[in-house]
Amino acid sequence: MPSSNQLTATDARSSQAPGIIKWVRANLFSNWFNSILTITLIPAVAYILFIVFRWVFISADWSAVTSQPLLFGVGQFPRDQIWRVGISLLSIMFLIGVSWGKWGGLLRSIGIFATLLFFGFAILPFQHEDLSIPIFTIASTVMTIRFFLGLISLFIIIGNFIGRLEAVSKRLIIIGWFVTPIITVILLSGFDNSELLPSITTTLWGGLLVTFLLAFGGIILSFPIGVALALGRRSKLPVVSAFSTIFIEMVRGVPLVTILFMFSFIINLVLPPSAIPERIVRALMAMTLFSAAYTAENIRGGLQAVPPGQMEAAKAVGMSGFQTMFFIVLPQALRAILPAIVGQFISLFKDTTLVVIVGINDFLGIGRSIINSTPEFLQLQLEVYVFIAIIYMIFSFLMSLASRKLEDALGVGER
Amino acid sequence: MTKTNDEPIIICRDVHKWFDDFQALKGIDMEVNIREVIVIFGPSGSGKSTFIRTLNRLEEHQQGQIIVDGIELSHDVRNIEKVRQETGMVFQQFNLFPHLKVIQNITLAPIWVKKLPKEKAEVKAMELLERVGIPEQAEKYPGQLSGGQQQRVAIARALAMEPKIMLFDEPTSALDPEMIKEVLDVMVGLAESGMTMIVVTHEMGFARAVANRMFFFDEGLVVESGTPADIFERPKEDRTKLFLSQILQH
Ligand SMILES: Nc1ncnc2c1ncn2[C@@H]1O[C@H](COP(=O)(O)OP(=O)(O)OP(=O)(O)O)[C@@H](O)[C@H]1O
Ligand SMILES: [Mg+2]
Numbered sequence: 273m274p275s276s277n278q279l280t281a282t283d284a285r286s287s288q289a290p291g292i293i294k295w296v297r298a299n300l301f302s303n304w305f306n307s308i309l310t311i312t313l314i315p316a317v318a319y320i321l322f323i324v325f326r327w328v329f330i331s332a333d334w335s336a337v338t339s340q341p342l343l344f345g346v347g348q349f350p351r352d353q354i355w356r357v358g359i360s361l362l363s364i365m366f367l368i369g370v371s372w373g374k375w376g377g378l379l380r381s382i383g384i385f386a387t388l389l390f391f392g393f394a395i396l397p398f399q400h401e402d403l404s405i406p407i408f409t410i411a412s413t414v415m416t417i418r419f420f421l422g423l424i425s426l427f428i429i430i431g432n433f434i435g436r437l438e439a440v441s442k443r444l445i446i447i448g449w450f451v452t453p454i455i456t457v458i459l460l461s462g463f464d465n466s467e468l469l470p471s472i473t474t475t476l477w478g479g480l481l482v483t484f485l486l487a488f489g490g491i492i493l494s495f496p497i498g499v500a501l502a503l504g505r506r507s508k509l510p511v512v513s514a515f516s517t518i519f520i521e522m523v524r525g526v527p528l529v530t531i532l533f534m535f536s537f538i539i540n541l542v543l544p545p546s547a548i549p550e551r552i553v554r555a556l557m558a559m560t561l562f563s564a565a566y567t568a569e570n571i572r573g574g575l576q577a578v579p580p581g582q583m584e585a586a587k588a589v590g591m592s593g594f595q596t597m598f599f600i601v602l603p604q605a606l607r608a609i610l611p612a613i614v615g616q617f618i619s620l621f622k623d624t625t626l627v628v629i630v631g632i633n634d635f636l637g638i639g640r641s642i643i644n645s646t647p648e649f650l651q652l653q654l655e656v657y658v659f660i661a662i663i664y665m666i667f668s669f670l671m672s673l674a675s676r677k678l679e680d681a682l683g684v685g686e687r
Numbered sequence: 688m689t690k691t692n693d694e695p696i697i698i699c700r701d702v703h704k705w706f707d708d709f710q711a712l713k714g715i716d717m718e719v720n721i722r723e724v725i726v727i728f729g730p731s732g733s734g735k736s737t738f739i740r741t742l743n744r745l746e747e748h749q750q751g752q753i754i755v756d757g758i759e760l761s762h763d764v765r766n767i768e769k770v771r772q773e774t775g776m777v778f779q780q781f782n783l784f785p786h787l788k789v790i791q792n793i794t795l796a797p798i799w800v801k802k803l804p805k806e807k808a809e810v811k812a813m814e815l816l817e818r819v820g821i822p823e824q825a826e827k828y829p830g831q832l833s834g835g836q837q838q839r840v841a842i843a844r845a846l847a848m849e850p851k852i853m854l855f856d857e858p859t860s861a862l863d864p865e866m867i868k869e870v871l872d873v874m875v876g877l878a879e880s881g882m883t884m885i886v887v888t889h890e891m892g893f894a895r896a897v898a899n900r901m902f903f904f905d906e907g908l909v910v911e912s913g914t915p916a917d918i919f920e921r922p923k924e925d926r927t928k929l930f931l932s933q934i935l936q937h
Contacts, residue, residue, distance in 0.1 A: 584745050585782035585841075589796035589848055590771040599795060603786050682786075 336642055336652040337659045338398035341417055343642060347478015347633045353462075353470070357481060358420060360456040365390070365424050367448050369431020374445055378677040385670060387428045394421035453492070474552040478633035480663070482552065486634065487621040490559035494620075497560065498567025503597070505572055516568070523565035529626055531558045536630040555627045563620050570612045574605030607682050614675035618668045636660055696721045696756050696852060696883055697742065703750035704737055704907075711737045712748065713907040719852075724884045726894040726915075729904030730930060735887045738904070739854050742885065743774045756851055772800065775845025779857040781837045783829035783844070789816070790825040793844045801848065808847070815843035819873050835866030839873055846877075853877065855886040889934055895919065903927045 300310040337344070346357050365386060372383030398417075434440060460477070462469040477485070504516030523531065535558040539548055549557070578601050586596040606613070628637040639656045643649050649656075697719040704712035711734045719725055727735050740746040741753060744760050744767045753760040755770045784792050793812040797803040803811070816822040819839035821832075829837055838858055845853060855874065859867045871893050878884055878897040888894070894901055895915050902912045903924070911924045922928045 579782075581778060581780055581782040582784065585776075585778065585784070585844075587745065588743055588771060588774075588776040588778075589844065590768060590800045591796055592768070592800075595799055599799070600784055604784075607786060 332655050332658075333652055334397075334655055334659070336649040336656050338396070340642055341398045343479060343638055344635065345479050346481045347638055348476040349478070349481065350472060350476065353472060356459050356462075356469070356472075360459055362424055362427055363452055364456065366427045366431040367445070367452055369428035370435035370440065370445055370448070371431075372428070373432040373435020373437075374440065374442060377681055378674060381677060382670070382674060383428055383432060387425045389666070390421045390428070391425040394418050394425065474550045477552060479638045480635050482627075482632060483621075483624050483635040485552070486556055486559055486624040486627060487617075489556050490563050490620055490624075491617045493556075493560040494563035494567055497564035498571055499602070501564060501568035502571035502575060505568065506575065520565045520568050523562055524569070528559070528562050528623055529629065531562050532626060532630050534558070551630065551632055555630060555632055559620065559624065559627075563616070566616050567613065570609045570616060571605060573612075574607075574609035575601060577608050578604045610679055610682070611675060614671060614678075618671050621668060621671065622664060635663065693720075694757075695719055697885075698754040699742075699751070700753075701751040702738070702741060702748045702753060704734075704741060704746060704748050711907055712741070714751065715907075715909055717902065717909070717912075719883065719885065721851075721883055722881045723899045724878045724882075724897050725886065726898040726901045727885065727887045727904060728889055728891075728894070728901065728930075728934075729910075733904040734907040735904050736856050739776075739856050739885060739887055742852075742854060743771050743776055745776075772848060773850055774852045774854055775848060775850035776854045777838070777841050777845055777856070777858045779861050781829070781834070781841045781861070783837055783841055785829050787828075788825070789821075789827055789829065789832070789840050792829065792840060793847045796844070797847050812843070812847060815846050816840075818846075818876075819843050820869070833866060834862045835869045838862065838866075838870045842870075842873055842877070852883045852885070855884065855888065857887050857889075859888065859890060891919075891931075891935060903930065905930075 301307045342351070342354070346354060349357060368379070368383055368386055372379045395418075435445070459469065460472065460481075461474070462471040464471050501516045501520055504512045505520065507513045507516070532555060535554040536551070539554060548554075582600050582604065583596055586600045591599070624634055625636040627634050628640070633641060639660045643653050643656055695718040697717065699715055699717040702712055702715040703710070715734075715738055717725075727739065729735055737746055741748045741760075742755060748760070756773045758766050758770050758773070760766060760770060783789075784795070787795065790809060790812050793815060794805065794808040797808040797811065798805055813822060813825065816825055819842055821836050821839055824832055824836060824840070829840065832840065842853075842858075858874070859870050862870065867890070871890060874884070874886070874893065875897055886893070886898075898915050900912060901915055901918045903910045903918070903926075905926055911918070911922065911927045918927065919931070922931060
């Protein structure tokens with residue numbers, strides 16, 4: 273048997289080799305011009321790669337990044353309460369795992385990616401702080417961030433297996449997705465005068481925690497508002513359509529920075545001090561309204577793209593205006609504009625960096641404050657910014673990948 | 688609301704319709720009895736679509752009276768909803784819901800408008816697909832079907848609401864010639880089962896076979912009406928003769 277195995281192996285290799293040569297010929301040396309390009313570019317690319325690799329692995333000093341992993345993660349969130357962030361992260365990731373097990377498809381890709389991501393972070397060479405978790409005094413223990421990141425990976429995979437169980441219904445998981453963000457916010461902010469969950473002022477929150485809170489909070493909240501505004505703009509009631517139109521045009525006429533400033537300062541003038549929401553909440557409101565105006569315009573475009581025959585067919589079978597909108601028009605409109613909406617959400621994700629100017633330490637803000645914290649880190653700006661850029665890239669890429677998978681699943685442009 | 692069997696199921700009296708200052712219907716009178724099959728024909732722009740669409744209030748008439756199954760069409764929204772449940776409509780361009788599977792296209796309205804349980808609606812939908820001859824396409828999306836199959840799904844979708852009246856607006860004119868017959872066969876079957884039908888079409892073979900009466904429309908008016916025998920053998924009006932000679936040539 274081994275001899276026959278060998279035979280097939282060599283067969284495979286010999287049939288593969290011409291394939292590679294063919295590919296090289298077709299793609300790199302198809303004519304004399306491409307050949308010259310290839311011959312000059314290969315050394316250039318190799319040289320650039322060499323420089324990059326040498327910098328990343330030899331000359332760069334990553335200590336500014338690796339010495340403060342928690343600062344990048346959660347900012348000044350009190351270290352003795354950090355288990356609350358941990359539980360939140362763990363439950364969201366677990367939920368992703370369960371959804372992966374139940375639905376597969378796009379969620380499978382996200383689940384696998386998240387597992388690998390956390391596992392990758394777990395084995396990165398950073399210095400670990402110890403975290404105490406006094407949830408139950410008996411279980412009180414000390415764990416490293418490294419161990420915790422690994423645990424998240426494990427939880428995603430466990431979730432995946434649980435999601436495959438027949439007993440876990442889709443409805444349960446969807447309820448979980450509605451409830452978990454609310455619980456997370458409660459868990460993180462806590463209650464006044466509580467022993468177990470003392471309230472933690474949001475001025476201490478920072479890092480990726482704040483970036484994700486603003487980005488995903490803004491995305492989730494702005495979407496329904498955007499739909500409402502888009503429908504409002506098309507409304508037959510003059511008051512509703514005028515309000516929607518004025519709101520949309522006003523917000524779109526102003527840069528996000530300005531809106532952030534307005535929410536930071538004008539609210540102080542308008543509301544009594546006791547009613548002023550915390551800084552992060554004001555920023556979230558600003559980002560939500562900003563994003564909602566753009567979402568509304570995108571959706572309006574999608575609504576216009578739905579042929580009138582669709583509305584007529586729905587009416588003809590007796591569906592009400594609301595049913596027609598909800599079952600027929602909106603799904604088709606949203607499917608048509610999915611790429612545009614995701615593109616807009618990706619830019620909202622990156623635009624969260626603007627909150628630095630109203631004094632919030634998001635992920636980028638933490639990077640800057642680390643650089644400014646000691647003179648030696650001042651030398652390491654490049655490393656810090658490269659690290660930050662890579663993290664933003666990973667998540668933006670993940671979002672656009674998700675969008676493309678979703679488009680495939682929904683058959684955008686086919687049906 | 689209650690009506691006796693010999694009363695017409697559709698009564699139109701002097702129906703007028705304007706699009707801004709263009710008058711599309713200039714006083715249409717028509718009475719349709721239960722189980723009757725009516726064929727409407729006439730040149731392009733004569734108001735056939737506009738008229739049939741006023742019957743389920745996809746277009747609003749501005750003058751005259753339309754009474755469908757004892758319900759007068761007016762601005763009263765409840766009446767409009769009722770009439771739309773009594774009438775099914777089949778469009779020239781099919782207008783299937785492209786984001787829903789064939790079976791969902793058919794069950795959507797029964798589930799949400801008639802509040803039928805999903806299982807029942809699906810059983811019913813499969814029966815209807817059987818009736819129009821394409822039960823095997825239930826799980827496909829409309830975009831994956833041929834034109835003739837799509838139009839048959841559209842007929843099944845309309846029938847799923849168990850309408851008393853079926854309205855057809857040129858159901859075969861967007862179809863390739865080889866698919867016209869499969870759709871007409873379904874319509875003939877429907878007519879033979881006793882459905883009240885109003886059909887805008889230029890398929891004169893269909894009209895001859897199943898129509899009880901025919902209406903010739905021109906410039907927003909009924910120029911001539913009568914049984915197929917009247918219309919084909921002894922048309923009175925010159926415009927009818929001219930139009931028939933044009934469409935019967937090929
Ligand atoms: N929404 C509208 N706005 C303005 N004019 C319209 C509208 N719909 C129809 N019309 C006009 O009303 C007239 C009648 O149109 P209708 O569609 O009823 O004709 P038709 O007999 O169905 O013709 P065809 O055989 O081409 O379908 C046409 O002159 C058309 O241009
Ligand atoms: Mg027409």
